[in-house]
Amino acid sequence: DAGVIQSPRHEVTEMGQEVTLRCKPISGHNSLFWYRQTMMRGLELLIYFNNNVPIDDSGMPEDRFSAKMPNASFSTLKIQPSEPRDSAVYFCASRPPGQGWRNTEAFFGQGTRLTVV
Amino acid sequence: AQSVTQPDIHITVSEGASLELRCNYSYGATPYLFWYVQSPGQGLQLLLKYFSGDTLVQGIKGFEAEFKRSQSSFNLRKPSVLWSDAAEYFCAVGARTSYDKVIFGPGTSLSVIP
Numbered sequence: 001d002a003g004v005i006q007s008p009r010h011e012v013t014e015m016g017q018e019v020t021l022r023c024k025p026i027s028g029h030n031s032l033f034w035y036r037q038t039m040m041r042g043l044e045l046l047i048y049f050n051n052n053v054p055i056d057d058s059g060m061p062e063d064r065f066s067a068k069m070p071n072a073s074f075s076t077l078k079i080q081p082s083e084p085r086d087s088a089v090y091f092c093a094s095r096p097p098g099q100g101w102r103n104t105e106a107f108f109g110q111g112t113r114l115t116v117v
Numbered sequence: 118a119q120s121v122t123q124p125d126i127h128i129t130v131s132e133g134a135s136l137e138l139r140c141n142y143s144y145g146a147t148p149y150l151f152w153y154v155q156s157p158g159q160g161l162q163l164l165l166k167y168f169s170g171d172t173l174v175q176g177i178k179g180f181e182a183e184f185k186r187s188q189s190s191f192n193l194r195k196p197s198v199l200w201s202d203a204a205e206y207f208c209a210v211g212a213r214t215s216y217d218k219v220i221f222g223p224g225t226s227l228s229v230i231p
Contacts, residue, residue: 004160035221043161043207043221056218091160106219108160 004109006092012115018080021112024073025094033106034067034077035091043091049075082116089113119144121210121222129228132200138193138225140182140208149211150191151219152182156204164206167191178202203229 005024013019025032034046047057049069057067064083069075079086093106120143130136142148149168153161165176172184182193191208205226211219 042223045218045220048218093161105163105166108162110158110160 004092004094004107006090006109006112008112009110010113010115012117013082015083015116016081017116018078019082019086019114019116021077021090021092021114023075023077023092023094023109025075025092026096026107027073029094029096029107030072031095031097031106032069032075033093033095034075035093037089037091037111038087046077046090079114082114084116087115119148119210119212119220121208121220123206123208123222123225125225126223127226127228129230130198131230133197136193136195136198136202136227138206138208138227140191140193140222141189142191142208142210143189144210144212147186149219150182150184151209151211152176152180152191152193153207153209153221154178154204155207155224161207164193198227198229200229200231203227 004026007022030051032049036044036046044059046059047067048055052069052072065079067077089111091108091111093108095106122141124139151166152164154164155161164180165174165182167174167184174182180193180195182191184191205224207224208222209219
Protein backbone atom coordinates (compact mmCIF):
# COMPACT_ATOMS: atom_id res chain seq x y z
CA ASP A 1 0.00 0.00 0.00
CA ALA A 2 1.23 3.50 -0.82
CA GLY A 3 0.14 4.90 2.53
CA VAL A 4 -1.76 8.11 3.09
CA ILE A 5 -1.17 10.38 0.13
CA GLN A 6 -1.36 14.13 0.45
CA SER A 7 -1.09 16.72 -2.28
CA PRO A 8 0.46 19.06 -2.91
CA ARG A 9 3.57 18.60 -0.76
CA HIS A 10 4.25 22.30 -0.84
CA GLU A 11 1.95 25.21 -1.55
CA VAL A 12 2.79 28.88 -1.69
CA THR A 13 -0.07 31.27 -2.19
CA GLU A 14 -0.91 34.90 -1.77
CA MET A 15 -3.07 36.18 1.02
CA GLY A 16 -6.71 36.15 0.06
CA GLN A 17 -6.45 33.25 -2.34
CA GLU A 18 -8.30 29.98 -1.95
CA VAL A 19 -6.23 26.95 -1.00
CA THR A 20 -7.30 23.33 -1.32
CA LEU A 21 -5.36 20.52 0.30
CA ARG A 22 -6.05 16.94 -0.71
CA CYS A 23 -5.80 13.60 1.02
CA LYS A 24 -6.20 10.03 -0.11
CA PRO A 25 -6.46 7.69 2.87
CA ILE A 26 -5.29 4.12 2.93
CA SER A 27 -7.77 1.80 1.26
CA GLY A 28 -10.06 0.16 3.80
CA HIS A 29 -9.56 2.81 6.46
CA ASN A 30 -12.79 4.37 7.65
CA SER A 31 -11.52 7.22 9.83
CA LEU A 32 -9.74 10.30 8.57
CA PHE A 33 -8.16 13.16 10.49
CA TRP A 34 -6.81 16.57 9.51
CA TYR A 35 -4.10 18.06 11.76
CA ARG A 36 -2.27 21.36 11.57
CA GLN A 37 1.31 21.66 12.82
CA THR A 38 2.91 24.98 13.77
CA MET A 39 5.82 25.94 15.97
CA MET A 40 3.58 27.89 18.29
CA ARG A 41 0.69 25.47 18.69
CA GLY A 42 2.19 22.11 17.83
CA LEU A 43 -0.12 19.48 16.34
CA GLU A 44 -3.76 20.49 16.45
CA LEU A 45 -6.64 18.26 15.44
CA LEU A 46 -8.81 20.24 13.04
CA ILE A 47 -11.50 17.75 12.06
CA TYR A 48 -12.25 14.06 12.14
CA PHE A 49 -14.38 11.96 9.76
CA ASN A 50 -15.77 8.51 10.33
CA ASN A 51 -17.30 6.68 7.39
CA ASN A 52 -17.16 9.93 5.41
CA VAL A 53 -19.20 11.80 8.01
CA PRO A 54 -17.65 14.69 9.99
CA ILE A 55 -17.71 13.66 13.63
CA ASP A 56 -15.81 16.43 15.38
CA ASP A 57 -14.91 19.74 13.78
CA SER A 58 -14.37 21.67 16.99
CA GLY A 59 -10.75 22.22 16.06
CA MET A 60 -11.50 24.07 12.85
CA PRO A 61 -10.20 27.55 13.66
CA GLU A 62 -12.56 29.72 11.66
CA ASP A 63 -15.28 29.69 9.06
CA ARG A 64 -12.58 30.22 6.48
CA PHE A 65 -11.71 26.56 6.96
CA SER A 66 -13.89 23.79 5.56
CA ALA A 67 -13.36 20.09 5.00
CA LYS A 68 -15.19 17.52 2.94
CA MET A 69 -15.04 13.81 2.40
CA PRO A 70 -17.20 13.00 -0.60
CA ASN A 71 -16.18 9.34 -0.58
CA ALA A 72 -14.05 6.87 1.32
CA SER A 73 -10.98 7.52 -0.80
CA PHE A 74 -10.74 11.30 -0.86
CA SER A 75 -10.89 14.31 1.43
CA THR A 76 -10.19 18.00 1.01
CA LEU A 77 -9.36 20.80 3.39
CA LYS A 78 -10.11 24.24 1.98
CA ILE A 79 -9.08 27.64 3.27
CA GLN A 80 -10.86 30.61 1.77
CA PRO A 81 -9.61 33.28 1.95
CA SER A 82 -6.16 32.31 3.13
CA GLU A 83 -4.16 34.45 5.55
CA PRO A 84 -0.44 34.46 6.48
CA ARG A 85 -1.24 32.99 9.89
CA ASP A 86 -2.56 29.89 8.16
CA SER A 87 1.01 29.02 7.18
CA ALA A 88 1.70 25.60 8.66
CA VAL A 89 2.15 21.96 7.81
CA TYR A 90 -1.17 20.21 7.39
CA PHE A 91 -1.28 16.47 8.01
CA CYS A 92 -3.88 13.96 7.06
CA ALA A 93 -4.12 10.64 8.91
CA SER A 94 -6.31 7.61 8.42
CA ARG A 95 -7.20 4.69 10.63
CA PRO A 96 -8.74 1.29 9.97
CA PRO A 97 -11.99 0.16 11.57
CA GLY A 98 -11.70 -0.77 15.20
CA GLN A 99 -12.35 0.49 18.68
CA GLY A 100 -11.13 3.99 18.23
CA TRP A 101 -7.50 4.44 19.10
CA ARG A 102 -7.47 1.47 21.44
CA ASN A 103 -6.66 -1.28 19.02
CA THR A 104 -5.72 0.54 15.89
CA GLU A 105 -2.97 2.80 14.76
CA ALA A 106 -3.40 6.00 12.80
CA PHE A 107 -1.23 6.35 9.73
CA PHE A 108 -0.05 9.82 8.78
CA GLY A 109 0.68 11.29 5.38
CA GLN A 110 3.81 13.28 4.71
CA GLY A 111 1.99 16.56 5.08
CA THR A 112 1.44 19.67 2.98
CA ARG A 113 3.60 22.65 3.82
CA LEU A 114 1.48 25.74 3.23
CA THR A 115 2.98 29.20 3.03
CA VAL A 116 0.70 32.19 2.67
CA VAL A 117 2.50 35.39 1.75
CA ALA B 118 -10.11 18.00 28.72
CA GLN B 119 -6.80 16.31 28.41
CA SER B 120 -3.48 18.05 27.78
CA VAL B 121 0.15 17.03 27.43
CA THR B 122 3.45 18.80 27.96
CA GLN B 123 6.95 17.93 26.87
CA PRO B 124 9.34 20.02 28.98
CA ASP B 125 12.34 19.63 26.69
CA ILE B 126 12.15 21.47 23.39
CA HIS B 127 15.48 20.16 22.17
CA ILE B 128 17.89 17.47 23.36
CA THR B 129 21.31 16.54 22.05
CA VAL B 130 22.94 13.23 22.88
CA SER B 131 25.95 11.32 21.64
CA GLU B 132 25.48 8.17 19.63
CA GLY B 133 25.49 5.20 21.98
CA ALA B 134 24.33 7.21 24.96
CA SER B 135 21.08 6.55 26.75
CA LEU B 136 18.04 8.71 26.13
CA GLU B 137 15.02 9.77 28.11
CA LEU B 138 12.37 12.12 26.72
CA ARG B 139 9.91 13.50 29.21
CA CYS B 140 6.15 13.66 28.86
CA ASN B 141 3.59 14.81 31.39
CA TYR B 142 -0.14 14.68 30.88
CA SER B 143 -3.18 16.12 32.52
CA TYR B 144 -6.34 14.08 32.60
CA GLY B 145 -8.86 13.14 35.26
CA ALA B 146 -8.58 9.41 34.73
CA THR B 147 -6.19 6.96 33.14
CA PRO B 148 -5.68 8.10 29.59
CA TYR B 149 -4.50 6.42 26.46
CA LEU B 150 -0.87 7.44 25.85
CA PHE B 151 1.23 7.39 22.71
CA TRP B 152 4.67 8.28 21.45
CA TYR B 153 5.11 9.18 17.80
CA VAL B 154 8.28 10.00 15.88
CA GLN B 155 8.56 12.38 12.95
CA SER B 156 11.60 12.26 10.72
CA PRO B 157 12.42 15.38 8.69
CA GLY B 158 9.89 15.93 5.94
CA GLN B 159 7.92 12.88 6.94
CA GLY B 160 4.65 12.11 8.61
CA LEU B 161 4.27 10.72 12.11
CA GLN B 162 5.01 7.11 12.93
CA LEU B 163 3.72 5.37 16.03
CA LEU B 164 6.51 4.16 18.34
CA LEU B 165 4.40 2.70 21.11
CA LYS B 166 1.15 3.07 23.00
CA TYR B 167 -0.25 2.42 26.45
CA PHE B 168 -3.86 1.56 27.24
CA SER B 169 -3.79 -0.61 30.33
CA GLY B 170 -1.90 -3.41 32.03
CA ASP B 171 1.87 -3.46 32.28
CA THR B 172 3.08 0.08 32.81
CA LEU B 173 6.31 -0.56 30.92
CA VAL B 174 5.57 -0.60 27.22
CA GLN B 175 7.91 -1.81 24.50
CA GLY B 176 7.85 -0.21 21.10
CA ILE B 177 9.59 -0.32 17.78
CA LYS B 178 13.22 0.65 17.12
CA GLY B 179 14.26 -0.34 20.64
CA PHE B 180 12.20 2.30 22.44
CA GLU B 181 10.24 1.79 25.62
CA ALA B 182 8.08 4.01 27.81
CA GLU B 183 6.87 3.78 31.36
CA PHE B 184 3.51 5.01 32.58
CA LYS B 185 3.69 6.44 36.09
CA ARG B 186 0.28 7.39 37.35
CA SER B 187 1.59 9.09 40.50
CA GLN B 188 3.69 11.44 38.40
CA SER B 189 1.29 11.76 35.46
CA SER B 190 4.21 10.89 33.24
CA PHE B 191 4.92 8.69 30.25
CA ASN B 192 8.64 9.09 29.57
CA LEU B 193 10.26 7.56 26.52
CA ARG B 194 13.59 5.79 26.88
CA LYS B 195 16.22 4.08 24.79
CA PRO B 196 19.38 2.54 26.24
CA SER B 197 21.65 3.27 23.29
CA VAL B 198 20.79 5.92 20.74
CA LEU B 199 21.60 5.61 17.05
CA TRP B 200 22.46 8.46 14.72
CA SER B 201 19.33 7.57 12.76
CA ASP B 202 17.16 8.28 15.82
CA ALA B 203 17.54 12.03 15.25
CA ALA B 204 13.98 13.25 14.75
CA GLU B 205 11.06 15.02 16.39
CA TYR B 206 9.28 13.03 19.09
CA PHE B 207 5.69 13.64 20.10
CA CYS B 208 3.85 12.44 23.15
CA ALA B 209 0.09 12.23 22.81
CA VAL B 210 -2.80 11.59 25.13
CA GLY B 211 -6.27 10.33 24.34
CA ALA B 212 -9.34 10.54 26.52
CA ARG B 213 -11.09 7.28 27.24
CA THR B 214 -14.43 8.99 27.23
CA SER B 215 -13.88 10.42 23.80
CA TYR B 216 -11.36 8.03 22.45
CA ASP B 217 -11.21 9.45 19.01
CA LYS B 218 -9.71 12.77 20.01
CA VAL B 219 -5.98 12.54 20.65
CA ILE B 220 -4.03 15.60 21.77
CA PHE B 221 -0.36 15.94 20.88
CA GLY B 222 2.36 17.57 22.92
CA PRO B 223 4.61 20.26 21.43
CA GLY B 224 7.33 17.78 20.59
CA THR B 225 10.98 17.29 21.51
CA SER B 226 13.62 17.62 18.84
CA LEU B 227 16.42 15.08 19.22
CA SER B 228 19.87 15.63 17.75
CA VAL B 229 22.45 12.86 17.82
CA ILE B 230 26.18 13.54 17.69
CA PRO B 231 28.02 10.80 15.80
